[in-house]
Amino acid sequence: MQSAAIIPASALDGFLAELTGLDGLAAADILPAGSACAPYESDIANCSGKAAAVILPRDTAAVSAIMRAAVRHGIRLIAQGNRSGLVGAAIADGSGTQVIISLSRMRQIRSIDLANRSVIAEAGVLLSELNRQLEPQSLHFPIDIGSDPAIGGLIGANAGGSRLLRHGDVRHNLLGIEAVLADADGTVVELLAPLRKNNTGIDLKQLFVGTGGAFGIVTAATLDLKRLDQSNQTMFLALPGHAAALDVLLAFEQTFGDLLCAFEVISAAALDITLRNFPALRHPFDASAGCYALVEIASSMPGLNPLLAQQAEDLLEQLHGREQIANAAFGPAESFWPLRDNLPPAIAKEGLPLSFDVAFPRSQLAAFRDEAAQWLQHQHPLLQLYDFGHFADGGCHLIVLLPHDQVERYGIARIVALRSAIYQLVCEHGGSFSAEHGIGPLNAPYYRKYTAPKVKQISAALQHLMDPQAVLGRYRYS
Amino acid sequence: MQSAAIIPASALDGFLAELTGLDGLAAADILPAGSACAPYESDIANCSGKAAAVILPRDTAAVSAIMRAAVRHGIRLIAQGNRSGLVGAAIADGSGTQVIISLSRMRQIRSIDLANRSVIAEAGVLLSELNRQLEPQSLHFPIDIGSDPAIGGLIGANAGGSRLLRHGDVRHNLLGIEAVLADADGTVVELLAPLRKNNTGIDLKQLFVGTGGAFGIVTAATLDLKRLDQSNQTMFLALPGHAAALDVLLAFEQTFGDLLCAFEVISAAALDITLRNFPALRHPFDASAGCYALVEIASSMPGLNPLLAQQAEDLLEQLHGREQIANAAFGPAESFWPLRDNLPPAIAKEGLPLSFDVAFPRSQLAAFRDEAAQWLQHQHPLLQLYDFGHFADGGCHLIVLLPHDQVERYGIARIVALRSAIYQLVCEHGGSFSAEHGIGPLNAPYYRKYTAPKVKQISAALQHLMDPQAVLGRYRYS
Known part of the structure; x- marks a missing residue:
């Protein structure tokens, strides 16, 4: 997997020597291997590695010069932004031979x-x-x-x-x-x-x-x-369960058309763990429900709020009458989005999260979610499923939590098997195993497993065309 | 340019023989060269050629079989839809050796x-x-x-x-x-x-x-x-000139945000020639103006019309007060769009139209248009410029009309020089020489002229990767 092993130390020395004195690249923009590189060696997904060096160019000409030197000396470059990806694509591997090229000083x-x-x-x-x-x-x-x-x-x-x-x-x-x-x-x-x-x-x-x-x-x-939005109505809904979410979504689309801006579904367990770990947040309702939806109607046209509020009230009354929602609360956007945005950090406080960033046809999402929950309950009764996501576009963030006291007991092989089983279920429901984060070392095995051979072959050929010496990036599409 | 010349007639015979009796391809789906092919040999842009045959597969398996046969026998295939393109990309050349594969029977x-x-x-x-x-x-x-x-x-x-x-x-x-x-x-x-x-x-x-x-x-x-839209307000505006169009557009965006759906600008000459050739159409105003804008505010949210109409009236009053518009008319969409959609056929009635489908940053569009008009007036005083287009996205349809009595006098060389000069002006204003129609034989010279060498080189390599034997299409990106 790592072409790095064949790169002699002298190649790295030659590469770094070429960078000295370049325009747009001061001495302080080249960090040699060691503690100076540490901030660039891990990301928010806890993916980590060891860089041979970190280079921080200040302009495009410097990036070009770095590339010339890398190609000449056979150095692998990993482009890095703000390390907020979830698949490890911007982190060096563990070999200590890959060079991070951080774009963080190109901020104009x-x-x-x-x-x-x-x-x-x-x-x-x-x-x-x-x-x-x-x-x-x-x-x-x-x-x-x-x-x-x-x-x-x-x-x-x-x-x-x-x-x-x-x-x-x-x-x-x-x-x-x-x-x-x-x-x-x-x-x-x-x-x-x-x-x-x-x-x-x-x-x-x-x-x-x-x-x-x-x-x-x-x-x-x-x-x-x-x-920017000039009109906005945000509301939080209590639903009897995930199966009702699709009907509620379609009712919102019928009433608000293209002014429906977000429709996020949050499971009851996901809301509970967020509230438990962020005591400053309040449950919007007295009683808990099957699941919740955070709905935003918005437009960059000003002056729509009174009309949007009235239409929303009418719709919610109808949905309540049809028992498709159990409760609803209006409020400023700031009062509801934290209930959703604090979910990942809340989960991280209680153990090791196994995250799945997946997507489906909207018509398949609830069925997948229910089947995944049932499967987990049967196969891994000690683990908890938390799910939330962009229901309206089919996106779903599924997190399986290994409580702190289970991590060691599970071990890596069983975790891998669990991940594989979930992804298999995703694909059986016509879903995508990587909705929003691309391919990196963390999900590369699923690329190999679920991508059609011909697609892999064309992709590899395209990549070879653009990068014949395999200078760039963590992953080869092969 | 034509690889066709080297294809022997026996190759075509072999190719056609292989298609006989295939599933999804009846005898009636194979048209031999000659009059049966005529409907597939020209398009709405009057681009025409001569097909070696026309094949009309009914399913994907048949397309695959045709492709296998084409690759084996070295036959050039031109995929064709409904022949509504403007660059000739879906029409066989004049050699009589290219085979049209029409998708028109794959209609499921x-x-x-x-x-x-x-x-x-x-x-x-x-x-x-x-x-x-x-x-x-x-x-x-x-x-x-x-x-x-x-x-x-x-x-x-x-x-x-x-x-x-x-x-x-x-x-x-x-x-x-x-x-x-x-x-x-x-x-x-x-x-x-x-x-x-x-x-x-x-x-x-x-x-x-x-x-x-x-x-x-x-x-x-x-x-x-x-x-589908459930709310819609369509209006037709008289503007003092193209220079005012950008300010009016920005005012509409500020008032209506993402509910602004279309903002089409039509020159005075363009409206005049449309009305002259389609007597059933009426001029929306008593007096003519510098140019016109067709504006549509719309949403798939129902119930917005009263509010949209009120806001539009208020805005138009302000614009009138600032002398940014001279007049305005409201009406159903059907009353205004024909004034725009009938422009190309109107022009075709009065001579030979030279069409330019170009696009710009919105900030450059009016300046380009005025410079093009001045240039034409100086260099080609007998020709008339008609322009209309999607001002809000920077798109512009520019048509130079050669009156019937000038076509012969001009001749092909002078027409080519005129086209080149206009495209040069487009590129000097940071514009695109093909906004919506891609590349085909009609604009290929401008691809060669205005595309960066490295971009052409990568594009050619990509095409070679996907079609190493040059089986497909009219144009090689080289």
């Missing part, structure tokens, strides 16, 4: 075109920073996720998030890219034109989306911006 | 998943037919264009249309594809899963979007559906 917002509603931002710009700068103009980049990735990481994972229903994923909002290719010249491909319609041949930027830095290092991107 | 809607809002449709299904079948469910595939393409053609061109602002282009609404590859096995790649989140490696379906059948023959697609 190169230009904002307000009339065009577009921005050109470098790969290291954080989503939060971008949106902070756009807010005074009532604009934002509308990918809404719990973590705070860099733009390059967003592209590498093709993030989706909670409002995909309305805004689409990163691919839908990407107008252009600038990338450095893994060739002897470190060629810079500049495709940054802020055009919404542009069909002048193969759309090469698509190759870089969702492929975790395996096709080149994205150094900047042109992003389509949306106006 | 394989399945509709209402809960998932998705459909699996074969490549030959017409957009109009698909939407007719979806209408009772209040759903549609939201690509809104004047012509009536087949699903396969929509994908090959990555069509955008008048409501891209709100719904995006075909790529944004494509969940999956099934395609037959140009290899010895005629491999069928089935990627039809109706998933909105699915990042399990390289998203191969992207290769088939906007590449006009050069990467494989798309036989079916999974499409994301949207709910």
